Amino acid sequence: xxxxxxxxxxxxxxxxxxxxxxxxxxxxxxxxxxxxxxxxxxxxxxxxxxxxxxxxxxxxxxxxxxxxxxxxxxxxxxxxxxxxxxxxxxxxxxxxxxxxxxxxxxxxxxx
Amino acid sequence: xxxxxxxxxxxxxxxxxxxxxxxxxxxxxxxxxxxxxxxxxxxxxxxxxxxxxxxxxxxxxxxxxxxxxxxxxxxxxxxxxxxxxxxxxxxxxxxxxxxxxxxxxxxxxxxxxxxxxxx
Numbered sequence: 001x002x003x004x005x006x007x008x009x010x011x012x013x014x015x016x017x018x019x020x021x022x023x024x025x026x027x028x029x030x031x032x033x034x035x036x037x038x039x040x041x042x043x044x045x046x047x048x049x050x051x052x053x054x055x056x057x058x059x060x061x062x063x064x065x066x067x068x069x070x071x072x073x074x075x076x077x078x079x080x081x082x083x084x085x086x087x088x089x090x091x092x093x094x095x096x097x098x099x100x101x102x103x104x105x106x107x108x109x110x111x
Numbered sequence: 112x113x114x115x116x117x118x119x120x121x122x123x124x125x126x127x128x129x130x131x132x133x134x135x136x137x138x139x140x141x142x143x144x145x146x147x148x149x150x151x152x153x154x155x156x157x158x159x160x161x162x163x164x165x166x167x168x169x170x171x172x173x174x175x176x177x178x179x180x181x182x183x184x185x186x187x188x189x190x191x192x193x194x195x196x197x198x199x200x201x202x203x204x205x206x207x208x209x210x211x212x213x214x215x216x217x218x219x220x221x222x223x224x225x226x227x228x229x230x
Contacts, residue, residue, distance in 0.1 A: 003155070036216040038156070045208065045220040046156065052214050089156050093215040099146075099158040099172050100215065 004029065004090055004103035011109040012080045020106045022073040022090030028101055030071035034093035037066055037075045040105075041086045049088075050075060077108070085110040113137040113219040115209045120224030127199050131224060133192040133209030138219075141187035142166060144212035147194050148220075149205035157205075159183075159194065161212055176202075199228045 005023040012018035022029065022037075029035055037050040048057050050066035053073065063078045073092070077084055090103040119131040133145075144167070147159035160173040160183045171183050182195040192209055204227050210217035 032215075034215040036214070038217075040156075045222050046217075047220070048216070048218055051216055051218070055214075057218075091156075091216055099161055099174055102156045102158070105155045 002101070004092060004101055006088075006090060006103040006106045008104070009107045009109065011111055012077075013111045014080050014082065016080050017076060017078045018080060018108065019074050019076045020088055020090075020108070022075070022092075022103050024071050024073075024092055024101070026071060028092040028094040029068065029073050031095070032093045033068070034100075035066065035068055035073040036091045037064075037073075038089045038091065039084075039086045040089060046089070080110050082110050084108060113211065115211070115219060115221030117207065117209050117221045117224040120207065120226045122227045122229065123199055124230055125199060125201060125228055127228070128195070128197045129199065129226060131194040131196070131207055131209075131226070133194075133221060135190045135192065135209075135211075138211065140185075140190040145183075145185060145192045146210045146212050146217055147183060147192075148208045148210055148217055149203075150208070150223075151202070151205040154205075159207065162192070196226070199226075201228050204228045 035053045038046040040046040053068045054066040114136045116134045146161040158174045162183045163170045180198045184193045206223040208223045209221040211219045
């Protein structure tokens with residue numbers, strides 16, 4: 001199973017919005033509504049920010065939103081804050097015979 | 112509150128073995144699918160494997176790079192997940208995370224334990 005494709009970097013100024021894309025295939029992203037997004041600050045545990053394409057776990061600010069169109073999923077962070085600077089990974093279910101697949105990660109910089 | 116605490120990491124020589132443990136609390140462990148995910152230095156996240164609850168059959172799935180060398184198990188009486196790693200290779204060097212699995216994805220994560228394979 002190939003990794004999902006994410007841009008290596010993204011950036012925005014405080015208060016702005018930024019969108020990170022995650023491209024897969026019809027066998028993963030496009031085939032199921034099980035796309036998730038993780039925020040990872042180096043040295044800390046990854047944190048689930050979005051699951052099932054657009055749902056937020058309890059405690060995740062509504063500044064974080066997810067969507068999907070065809071084989072591409074997106075994470076949008078609105079009202080950027082300094083603490084949003086981190087690595088972001090997408091992940092997708094890929095069928096009952098697979099564990100799933102992660103993206104390569106996007107480093108988000110808050111300018 | 113969900114708590115996952117990994118232990119057992121360390122430095123091991125190529126070809127060696129190591130067993131990681133993950134002590135779980137704050138949720139009904141026996142009903143929960145669990146997984147191991149790793150991150151090699153400078154790399155992204157990678158599935159290691161997943162174990163379903165016994166109620167869902169207890170099936171274990173492994174990622175191709177570790178199949179045949181790693182074994183995942185669980186002790187529901189101790190609320191503990193294990194990862195037995197044999198025939199370790201330098202490319203297995205990574206931080207290993209224990210996670211719950213919900214909505215077909217790693218949900219809650221532990222802090223991770225570092226495994227370094229080097230001669």
